[in-house]
Amino acid sequence: MSLKSHKKIAKKVSEILGAGRRGTLLEEAMKRGREGRLKALQELSDPHAFRMECRKIKERSITNMETLLEKFIINASRRGCKIHLAKDGVEAINHIIRIATEAGAKSITKTKSLTTEEIELNTPLEERGFKVVETDLGERIIQLAGEKPFHLVFPAVHKSVGEVANLFSQLMGRDIRPRIDDVMEAVRESLRSVFLQSDLGITGANIAIAETGTVVIETNEGNEQLVTSIPRIHIVVMGVEKIVDTVEEAVNLIRAHPMSSTGQLLTNYVSFISGKPPSGHDQSSNGEMHIIILDNGRRAMREDSLFREALYCIRCGACMNVCPTYSVVGGHIFGHIYPGPIGIPWTAKIHGIDKAAFSTLCISCGLCREVCPVDINIPMMIAGVKMMDLERGRQPLVNRALMGYESLYTLASVIPPVYNWLTRRSFVKVLMEYLLGIDRRRPIPPVSKISFKKWFSRRAGPRRMGDLKVSLFVDFFPNFIKPHLAMKVVQILEEAGAIVDLPPQRSSGYPYIAYGELKKALKVAQYNVDNLIKSVENGGVIVSLEPTATYALKFAYPHLLNVYPSSKKVAEKTYGVMEYLSHLVNIGRLKVFTSTPRRVGVHIPCHQRSLDGAANTIKLLKMAGHEVKVVETGTCCGMAGSFGMKKGPLGYDLAVEVGGVLFQLLKESNVDVVATESSVCSIHLEQGTGIPVLHPLELMELEHNPQTSTLNFHDGDG
Amino acid sequence: MELSNITKPLLQLFKERFEANSGSAYILAGLDDLPKTLSTIFNDAGVKKAVAARIPKRFEEVIISTLTASGVELIHGASSGEINMADAGITYADYGIAETGTIVEITATDLERLASSLPRIHIALLHLGNLLPSVEALAEPIKRALQPPDSRKYITLISGPSRTSDIELRSVLGVHGPHQVHVIVYGGV
Numbered sequence: 001m002s003l004k005s006h007k008k009i010a011k012k013v014s015e016i017l018g019a020g021r022r023g024t025l026l027e028e029a030m031k032r033g034r035e036g037r038l039k040a041l042q043e044l045s046d047p048h049a050f051r052m053e054c055r056k057i058k059e060r061s062i063t064n065m066e067t068l069l070e071k072f073i074i075n076a077s078r079r080g081c082k083i084h085l086a087k088d089g090v091e092a093i094n095h096i097i098r099i100a101t102e103a104g105a106k107s108i109t110k111t112k113s114l115t116t117e118e119i120e121l122n123t124p125l126e127e128r129g130f131k132v133v134e135t136d137l138g139e140r141i142i143q144l145a146g147e148k149p150f151h152l153v154f155p156a157v158h159k160s161v162g163e164v165a166n167l168f169s170q171l172m173g174r175d176i177r178p179r180i181d182d183v184m185e186a187v188r189e190s191l192r193s194v195f196l197q198s199d200l201g202i203t204g205a206n207i208a209i210a211e212t213g214t215v216v217i218e219t220n221e222g223n224e225q226l227v228t229s230i231p232r233i234h235i236v237v238m239g240v241e242k243i244v245d246t247v248e249e250a251v252n253l254i255r256a257h258p259m260s261s262t263g264q265l266l267t268n269y270v271s272f273i274s275g276k277p278p279s280g281h282d283q284s285s286n287g288e289m290h291i292i293i294l295d296n297g298r299r300a301m302r303e304d305s306l307f308r309e310a311l312y313c314i315r316c317g318a319c320m321n322v323c324p325t326y327s328v329v330g331g332h333i334f335g336h337i338y339p340g341p342i343g344i345p346w347t348a349k350i351h352g353i354d355k356a357a358f359s360t361l362c363i364s365c366g367l368c369r370e371v372c373p374v375d376i377n378i379p380m381m382i383a384g385v386k387m388m389d390l391e392r393g394r395q396p397l398v399n400r401a402l403m404g405y406e407s408l409y410t411l412a413s414v415i416p417p418v419y420n421w422l423t424r425r426s427f428v429k430v431l432m433e434y435l436l437g438i439d440r441r442r443p444i445p446p447v448s449k450i451s452f453k454k455w456f457s458r459r460a461g462p463r464r465m466g467d468l469k470v471s472l473f474v475d476f477f478p479n480f481i482k483p484h485l486a487m488k489v490v491q492i493l494e495e496a497g498a499i500v501d502l503p504p505q506r507s508s509g510y511p512y513i514a515y516g517e518l519k520k521a522l523k524v525a526q527y528n529v530d531n532l533i534k535s536v537e538n539g540g541v542i543v544s545l546e547p548t549a550t551y552a553l554k555f556a557y558p559h560l561l562n563v564y565p566s567s568k569k570v571a572e573k574t575y576g577v578m579e580y581l582s583h584l585v586n587i588g589r590l591k592v593f594t595s596t597p598r599r600v601g602v603h604i605p606c607h608q609r610s611l612d613g614a615a616n617t618i619k620l621l622k623m624a625g626h627e628v629k630v631v632e633t634g635t636c637c638g639m640a641g642s643f644g645m646k647k648g649p650l651g652y653d654l655a656v657e658v659g660g661v662l663f664q665l666l667k668e669s670n671v672d673v674v675a676t677e678s679s680v681c682s683i684h685l686e687q688g689t690g691i692p693v694l695h696p697l698e699l700m701e702l703e704h705n706p707q708t709s710t711l712n713f714h715d716g717d718g
Numbered sequence: 719m720e721l722s723n724i725t726k727p728l729l730q731l732f733k734e735r736f737e738a739n740s741g742s743a744y745i746l747a748g749l750d751d752l753p754k755t756l757s758t759i760f761n762d763a764g765v766k767k768a769v770a771a772r773i774p775k776r777f778e779e780v781i782i783s784t785l786t787a788s789g790v791e792l793i794h795g796a797s798s799g800e801i802n803m804a805d806a807g808i809t810y811a812d813y814g815i816a817e818t819g820t821i822v823e824i825t826a827t828d829l830e831r832l833a834s835s836l837p838r839i840h841i842a843l844l845h846l847g848n849l850l851p852s853v854e855a856l857a858e859p860i861k862r863a864l865q866p867p868d869s870r871k872y873i874t875l876i877s878g879p880s881r882t883s884d885i886e887l888r889s890v891l892g893v894h895g896p897h898q899v900h901v902i903v904y905g906g907v
Contacts, residue, residue, distance in 0.1 A: 029887050043817075078868045137893055138884035156884055164885050184882075184890050191894065196799055212864045222880035222895030225835035229828040229872070230798045248857045254875075255853055265735070266818040266853065266877050269895075272860060275870030280796065280829040287828070 002393030036263015075213030079275030113204030386516025398437025735819025739878030
C-alpha cells in the first residue's frame with residue numbers, strides 16, 4: 001500500500017473516528033445480514049456442496065463466456081430482444097440515449113442496478129432532458145440526497161427516518177411526518193404516479209440464461225414489475241459476466257444470492273423475463289426490449305489470472321457484512337462505486353487503481369472469503385490491488401518496519417534483556433512511534449531469553465524412535481516471544497510417540513500479503529514449501545503453531561504458487577496444533593486434563609475460521625474439564641496481525657474501534673480467562689478487556705495415554 | 719380427493735413458509751368454501767374495486783357472484799392506469815413452491831402481470847397439484863413455459879407482499895406492490 005493512499009484514507013478515517021460513530025445502524029444491518037445468512041444456511045442439507053456447486057456454475061460461465069454470449073444473443077433475439085454490445089460505459093450510454101430518443105421517451109424509471117451506477121448513467125440522461133427516477137426506495141433516497149450508496153443491499157442505511165421524511169417533504173411540497181408509515185405512504189404515492197407515466201424502464205440483471213435468452217431480476221420491493229411492465233420499452237443493462245448456460249444453473253443462483261445477502265430463502269420477487277410480451281391480449285405487441293451487454297474491463301479481468309475470480313461475484317454483499325473496518329467507516333470511504341471487500345478488485349480493474357486507494361482499509365482478516373457464496377479468493381485479489389498501488393508510490397515506513405519484524409527480533413534475541421528494557425521505556429516507545437510508526441500505546445512483546453529454534457537445535461535427547469513423523473512450523477511469535485508453548489508441543493508430541501523435527505523455515509510471510517508485497521511473499525512461500533515438502537515426502541505431517549501461519553501454508557501458498565504441485569501437497573499435510581493434538585487424543589495416544597477448571601471464553605481468530613473454526617480447541621478445553629463458551633461478534637477483533645500495532649487512524653485507533661463490541665461482550669461474559677490460538681489477537685484482547693488471555697495449551701495438560709493405539713491419522717477420528 | 723402422504727407435509731410446509739413470508743394461505747376443504755373465503759378477504763381488507771386476470775373458466779361465475787354479493791366492483795383492467803384503480807387483483811398462480819413459500823405466475827402480457835403487482839391486495843388461486851417441493855423443481859416448468867423459443871413471457875416468483883427495510887432497517891410491507899398477498903389452495907382434501 002503506497003504512502004499516498006495511506007495518507008488519503010487515514011485522513012478520512014480520522015474524521016469518522018473523530019466525529020463519533022455514525023455506524024450503529026450500519027453495524028446492525030451487517031449483524032442481521034450475518035445472522036440471517038447463518039440461519040438460511042441451515043436450510044441446506046450440505047452448505048459446502050451447494051457453495052462449490054455455485055462456484056462451478058460461475059466458473060463455467062466465465063470459462064465459456066464468449067460461447068454463452070453468442071448463445072444468449074441468438075435465443076434472446078428469437079424472443080424479439082434487440083442486443084447492443086458496449087465495450088465501455090460511453091458506448092452503453094450512447095446506445096441508451098439513442099433508444100430513448102428514437103422512442104420519444106420522456107420519463108425513465110429504474111430498478112437498482114450497480115452496473116448502471118458503474119457507468120454513471122443517470123447524469124448524461126438527465127443532461128439530455130430525460131427525467132430519471134430511481135424506484136428502489138434506498139436508491140431513491142440516495143438520489144434525492146445526491147449521494148452514493150452506503151451499502152450494497154441497504155444503500156441508505158445511514159439516513160434516519162427524519163432525514164428521509166425531509167427529503168420527501170421537499171419533493172412533494174408538503175409536510176411528511178417523520179414516522180415510518182407516513183413516509184412509506186408518501187413514497188408509494190409519489191412513486192406511483194411516476195410509474196404510471198413512465199415510458200421507458202431500465203433494469204440491471206442478476207443473471208442471464210443463454211439457453212432460453214432470459215434475463216433474471218430480483219427485487220424485494222416489487223418495483224421491477226412496475227418498471228418493466230408499465231412502460232412500452234424495457235432496457236436491460238448487464239455485464240457480460242452475468243450469463244449462465246441453463247435454467248438449472250439460474251435457479252441455484254437465485255437461492256445463493258438472498259441466503260448470503262439478507263438470509264431470505266428467496267428474494268421476494270424473482271422475475272424470469274424472456275422478451276417483452278404484448279401489453280394486453282387485444283393489442284398487437286408494440287413493446288420493445290433492449291439488452292445492453294457491457295464489457296467495460298470485464299474481458300481484461302477475465303484474462304488476468306489473479307482478478308478473474310472477481311467476475312464470479314453475484315453481488316450479495318455478504319463480504320461487506322463481515323468486513324471489520326467497513327463496519328466502522330461505511331461504504332462512502334470503503335468504496336468508490338463498488339463498495340466493500342469485493343469492491344476493491346472491481347474498482348481497481350473497472351475504475352482504475354487511483355480510485356481504489358481504499359484497499360488500504362483492508363486488514364487482511366480473510367473473512368470475506370469465508371462468507372463468499374462462490375468462494376472467491378477476495379483477500380488475495382486485494383493483496384494484488386495493494387501491489388498495483390505500491391507501483392505508484394513507496395510503502396509507508398511503518399509497514400516496512402512491521403514486515404521486517406523478523407530481522408529485528410533475530411537481532412533482539414541476541415541481547416534480549418537490553419531489547420526488553422528498551423522497549424519498556426516510554427522514551428523508546430515515543431521514538432518507535434515517531435521513527436517507525438508503531439503506536440506507543442501498544443505494549444511491545446518482550447523477546448524471550450532463548451528462541452525456540454535455538455533451544456531446539458541445542459536440546460539434549462530428542463526422541464529418535466516413533467511411528468509418527470511431525471515437522472513443526474513455528475512462526476515468529478512462538479519462536480521469539482512464546483517459545484515455552486512450542487517447547488510444550490514438542491514434549492507432548494514425543495509423549496504421543498512422534499519423532500519431531502524442525503525443518504529450515506522462515507516466518508509465514510503473511511504480512512507481505514497483507515501489505516501487498518506479493519513478490520516477497522512468493523519468495524518466502526517458495527522457501528518454506530521447498531523445505532517442508534521433504535518432510536511430507538518422508539511420510540510426515542506439518543504441525544503449525546499460529547492460525548495465520550497455518551492459513552498461509554494451507555490456503556495462501558497454494559494460491560501464490562499455483563503451478564507448483566509441492567505447495568498443494570504441503571497444504572494437504574498441514575494441521576493446526578490443536579487440530580493435530582485433538583487427533584492424537586481421538587486415537588488414544590494422549591489424555592487431556594487440568595488441575596484448575598475455569599470459565600474460559602474462546603476467541604476464534606479470523607484465519608482459523610477457514611481451518612477448524614477452533615472446534616478442536618473447544619473440544620479439548622471441555623475434555624480437560626473447563627467451562628467453555630465461545631464469545632464472538634462474527635467478525636474480526638480488529639488486530640489483524642500487525643495492523644493494530646500501527647500508530648493513528650489506520651492502525652491502533654481503528655483496531656480499537658473495531659474491537660470495541662467484542663471487548664464489551666467478553667467483559668460481560670463473566671469468564672475468568674480468554675483462550676485463543678493467535679498471539680496477536682491475544683495482545684489486543686488482553687489490552688482491550690483486562691482479562692488474561694492464554695493459549696489453549698496453557699490451560700491444559702496432555703499426557704501419554706497408556707492405552708495407545710497405532711491407528712493412522714484419519715482412522716480414529718469420528 | 720385424498721391427499722397423498724407426500725402432498726400433505728408439502729402443503730403444510732408451503733402454508734407455514736408462505737405465512738412466514740407475511741402472506742396468508744387458505745386451504746379449501748371444497749370449492750363450496752371459495753365464496754366465503756373470498757368475501758372474508760374482501761371485507762377484512764375493505765376491497766371496493768377488483769381486477770381479475772387468468773382466472774380458470776370454472777371459477778369465473780363463482781367469483782363474479784361473490785364480488786357482486788360483497789359489493790365489490792369488477793373493473794376491466796384494460797390499462798395500467800385502470801388496474802391502478804383496483805384495491806385488489808385476483809389472479810391464478812401456476813405453481814407454488816413449498817420450501818420457500820412462493821407462488822409462481824407465468825404471464826404472457828404486461829397487464830396480466832400488473833394485476834398482481836399494482837393493487838394493494840393480491841389474491842391468488844393455486845391448485846394443490848401444482849405445488850412443487852423446491853425451487854430446483856421449478857427448472858423444468860420454466861423451460862416448458864418458454865416453449866416455443868420465440869414466445870415472450872414473464873415468469874414471476876412471489877414470496878409474500880412487497881417489502882423494504884431501506885429506512886432504519888425497519889421492515890415495512892407494501893412499499894410499491896401489494897401490502898397483502900393471499901393464496902387460496904384448492905383441489906385437495
